[in-house]
Amino acid sequence: MRIKLKFDENEKKFVDRVSELSGENIYSCYQCGRCSAGCPFAFEMDILPNQLIRLVQMGLEEELLGSKALFLCASCFTCQARCPKGINIASIAEAARYLIEPKGKDYFGPEEVPDELADELPQQALVSVFRKFSK
Amino acid sequence: MADNKRKLHYYPGCTLKEKTTHLDVSTYAAMEILGYELIEPENWTCCGAEYPLNEEMIMGLTAPVRILRQVEIEGGDKVFTVCSFCFNVLKRANEAIKSDPLKNKRINAFLKDDIHIDRDSGEKTTDFKQYNGDVNVLHLLEFIRDWVGYEKIRSLIKRDLSGIKVVPYYGCRLLRPKGRTAIDEPDDPSIFEEFLENIGCEVIDFPFKQECCGSYLSLSMPDAASEASYNILRSAKLSGAGMLALSCPLCYYNLDTRQDRIRENFADSPEIPVLFFTQLLAWALGVDEEVLGLDQHYCNPRTALGIDKSEVKK
Numbered sequence: 001m002r003i004k005l006k007f008d009e010n011e012k013k014f015v016d017r018v019s020e021l022s023g024e025n026i027y028s029c030y031q032c033g034r035c036s037a038g039c040p041f042a043f044e045m046d047i048l049p050n051q052l053i054r055l056v057q058m059g060l061e062e063e064l065l066g067s068k069a070l071f072l073c074a075s076c077f078t079c080q081a082r083c084p085k086g087i088n089i090a091s092i093a094e095a096a097r098y099l100i101e102p103k104g105k106d107y108f109g110p111e112e113v114p115d116e117l118a119d120e121l122p123q124q125a126l127v128s129v130f131r132k133f134s135k
Numbered sequence: 136m137a138d139n140k141r142k143l144h145y146y147p148g149c150t151l152k153e154k155t156t157h158l159d160v161s162t163y164a165a166m167e168i169l170g171y172e173l174i175e176p177e178n179w180t181c182c183g184a185e186y187p188l189n190e191e192m193i194m195g196l197t198a199p200v201r202i203l204r205q206v207e208i209e210g211g212d213k214v215f216t217v218c219s220f221c222f223n224v225l226k227r228a229n230e231a232i233k234s235d236p237l238k239n240k241r242i243n244a245f246l247k248d249d250i251h252i253d254r255d256s257g258e259k260t261t262d263f264k265q266y267n268g269d270v271n272v273l274h275l276l277e278f279i280r281d282w283v284g285y286e287k288i289r290s291l292i293k294r295d296l297s298g299i300k301v302v303p304y305y306g307c308r309l310l311r312p313k314g315r316t317a318i319d320e321p322d323d324p325s326i327f328e329e330f331l332e333n334i335g336c337e338v339i340d341f342p343f344k345q346e347c348c349g350s351y352l353s354l355s356m357p358d359a360a361s362e363a364s365y366n367i368l369r370s371a372k373l374s375g376a377g378m379l380a381l382s383c384p385l386c387y388y389n390l391d392t393r394q395d396r397i398r399e400n401f402a403d404s405p406e407i408p409v410l411f412f413t414q415l416l417a418w419a420l421g422v423d424e425e426v427l428g429l430d431q432h433y434c435n436p437r438t439a440l441g442i443d444k445s446e447v448k449k
Contacts, residue, residue: 023190040347044359072359075185076347077311081321088312094188108355120392121354123149124220124385127184129351131195 011059018056021095028085029053035079035089045069049079049089056092065100069093071107071133094132106134144211145173146202148221149181150384157428158384158411162217162275164426165417168291169283176205176214178251182224193238199228200242201249204266213271215278217413219308219383226272226316233268274309274318275413276326276382285333293421296335298441301415302376303327303338304367306386307347321345330412331380334419341374343367348389358400364389365401372405377439379409387411391433408436 019026029050036048046068047055055064064070073093080088097107106112108129113121143166151159166173179202187195203225206214216222232239243265251260273281279288310321319326324345331338348367349360368390371379381387391409398404414427418440429436437443 021189021191040363041352041359043362044356072352072356074307074347074350074352074360075188076307076350077313078307078345078347081311081313086313088188091188098189098192113354117354120154120388122154122384122388123181124184124218125351125354125388127149127181128220128385129354131183131185131187132351133355 011061014059014061015056017099018092018095021098022088022091024087024091025085026053026056026092029057029083029087030085032084034082034084035087038078038082040076040078041072041074044072052089052096053087053092056096061099064096070096070100075132097133108133110134140167140170140172142174143171144206144209144214145175146179146182146206146214146216146221146225147175148216148218148384151218155384155387155411155431157431158217158387158413161411161413161417161422161427164422165413165420168417168420168422169287174209174211176202176209176211178205182221182228184220184224186224186227193241196228196231196238196242197246199225200232200266201246203229203232203268203270203272204246204263206270207266208263211270213273213278215273215275217275217382217411219274219306220385222272222274222318223308223316229268229270229272230316232266239267274382276309276330277318279330279416280326285329288333288416292335292419294335294419296415296419296441297337299336299415299439300339300375300377301331301336301380301410302341302371302374302378303331303344304348304371304379304381304386304390305345306381306383307345307350308383310345327380327412331415334416336380336415339374339376341370341376343370348386350385350389353389353393357396360389361393361397361400364393365397365404368394368397368405368407369401369403372407376407378436379407380412380415381409382412394433406434408432408434408439410436410440 015026031050033050036042036050039049042048070093073090075090077090147159180198183195183198247263249263305324305327310317310324313321328338346367349363353360
């Protein structure tokens with residue numbers, strides 16, 4: 001993938017905004033990759049958790065907000081427990097989803113729940129999936 | 136007997152009153168034998184299931200803080216939960232109120248104007264007092280270790296579980312995020328193993344005990360979640376265990392209720408009974424089989440529990 005680095009005001013603003021929303025120090029990541037090695041859903045992801053941080057560091061807003069990986073995070077915090085710098089990528093993914101949401105429709109809203117599952121699903125699954133993936 | 140029971144606050148959470156009532160009922164049954172009368176905070180609501188990770192979404196803290204404030208109003212200094220999600224949300228919200236003055240101020244300013252209407256008298260209360268995180272949030276595993284004590288548990292055991300080979304499954308929310316809100320060390324936990332050993336089970340170690348089962352992705356990304364759950368079930372079976380014990384209703388849904396759907400993707404996915412730790416505790420303490428809600432399980436745990444041949448020790 002060829003990427004043009006621009007580091008202008010907008011990119012800088014994007015990094016600051018993600019830091020502010022997630023409460024994480026984006027620049028403390030030095031790309032060791034332990035998060036991606038431990039992530040239980042990395043096998044399904046288009047960009048790996050460490051790449052996700054790299055995109056934020058470089059201010060590549062569109063590449064990040066268009067990635068499927070943001071919706072594969074189960075907030076299991078395995079990355080946070082293993083990160084030598086204690087970065088919580090689940091918070092960064094949540095901040096990124098928050099930045100997409102005003103622009104688009106819900107990623108997973110109530111109408112998407114299959115009828116045949118409505119009776120058996122635990123309340124907890126519904127509450128958490130809507131908290132994560134809808135407005 | 137009933138008059139000298141100690142009162143203790145218990146927050147069940149929404150799933151326990153609807154879909155996994157066997158977790159709730161077995162908790163009540165076991166705690167009664169241990170000498171506790173459980174009190175649920177009046178008018179409790181869902182805790183929100185997910186702690187808000189976005190610093191600007193602090194409205195997600197109002198529900199857990201309101202629940203904890205109610206415990207304090209009712210004179211409780213601690214509250215325990217059995218659901219891992221509820222534990223995580225209540226504990227983290229409590230920590231945020233304690234350690235973040237800005238969040239404390241904003242949440243308390245919002246919750247001060249709550250209106251409470253008494254069910255019987257219709258009397259209205261408002262102008263609530265400040266909540267500063269003074270209620271101790273505990274998971275039942277912690278409460279048993281630190282307040283009840285394993286010795287007392289061992290002295291009350293009525294059934295011999297020594298033939299039961301069980302793997303403890305922690306999942307995510309009890310151990311992570313790493314730090315003050317976890318009940319044990321994320322990479323090398325032991326609290327669940329200690330509990331199971333002390334109720335008499337044969338504990339088997341397995342490498343997937345801290346792995347994520349897929350959580351809410353079983354709804355939005357079912358195939359990805361099935362793969363995660365399959366890895367856990369398969370590893371549990373390969374380790375030689377007869378059952379898997381856990382504490383989270385969502386893990387239970389993913390690992391027990393969804394076993395047939397996991398098999399659609401992975402034909403060799405094993406059938407293995409999944410039980411809540413409170414069911415095993417209640418069973419060890421001599422609670423009747425009917426109380427455990429064994430019919431609610433997808434995978435029948437009766438054979439693994441040794442029902443048919445088990446004898447009650449006199």
